[in-house]
């Protein structure tokens with residue numbers, strides 16, 4: 001059977017758990033916002049700027065990949081800029097057929113022009129509300145939940161964790177830490193994670209992307225992460241290959257037994273060197289071994305991608321079809337940070353009926 005086409009996949013409902021707000025701007029918007037504040041950019045038209053981001057992020061190193069965010073974060077320092085970026089994010093995801101998205105960003109990176117943390121969160125939230133309302137009016141409803149990220153090299157995780165909890169009834173559904181992984185273990189932020197656990201709050205941790213098993217082990221066993229951002233290096237704890245009786249070590253077995261969700265981001269991993277190619281991406285093995293695998297975009301701008309494109313690439317590389325896309329989508333929805341009854345409603349009322357038709 002021919003691989004599913006991108007245009008088919010756009011029409012299917014999708015759930016996205018790992019998408020950075022500051023990694024998903026429209027190039028045209030960056031140009032306009034940068035012009036208004038006099039921020040110099042490496043290219044002068046939307047096409048060339050989009051290509052510049054992908055090429056610069058295609059670096060083979062997480063540290064260099066992260067340098068490209070200087071240009072997106074620079075134009076997200078005002079309420080109007082943040083509102084616009086969030087609104088367009090909701091619209092772009094819904095146009096791609098995403099029905100549920102958790103979008104993350106680090107409020108502490110948006111204070112350069114005098115905003116407070118609360119004003120940053122308010123501006124982003126209102127942008128998402130307006131974008132979701134417009135998407136619904138266009139007949140493509142989307143639910144957006146926000147994750148607040150703390151930067152792992154900085155020292156504001158406790159403050160950001162408290163901010164997330166304060167906004168838990170106003171659109172913020174979880175917490176995360178991101179940034180360079182090597183040299184910045186998750187246990188540096190143990191106080192924040194312990195606080196979040198006492199508050200019965202949800203969090204994910206970027207771990208096992210640029211650094212290996214110790215980072216994943218700390219995220220799960222010291223910090224108590226609900227999910228793993230990437231977690232792709234978990235394969236270092238699995239011996240053997242696809243279809244050849246792979247053997248799980250203690251940590252990978254624990255992650256699988258506990259159904260800890262993996263937020264895998266195939267294109268991003270190829271760009272930062274965490275995987276050699278999509279075809280060689282560990283998602284094939286992790287799928288075969290029935291880990292709780294989810295597919296994500298990470299940074300749509302830096303990877304020139306979308307949920308539908310990531311899925312199309314996987315269908316092409318692994319011969320996957322609607323059955324696998326349904327499995328991935330339900331895995332993601334089961335792993336979302338919104339309440340159980342709301343997750344179930346999206347699975348039963350939106351995802352299952354749509355995939356039943358596609359599979360028929």
Ligand SMILES: O=c1[nH]cnc2c1ncn2[C@H]1C[C@H](O)[C@@H](CO)O1
Pocket residue numbers: 020021022023062066069073104105106109149178179180206209268298299
């Ligand atoms: O894949 C990633 N790994 C670690 N950090 C990341 C990744 N993608 C984005 N970030 C960082 C850069 C952003 O400025 C920050 C908040 O979204 O998170």
Ligand SMILES: [Zn+2]
Pocket residue numbers: 018020178206229298
């Ligand atoms: Zn990420």
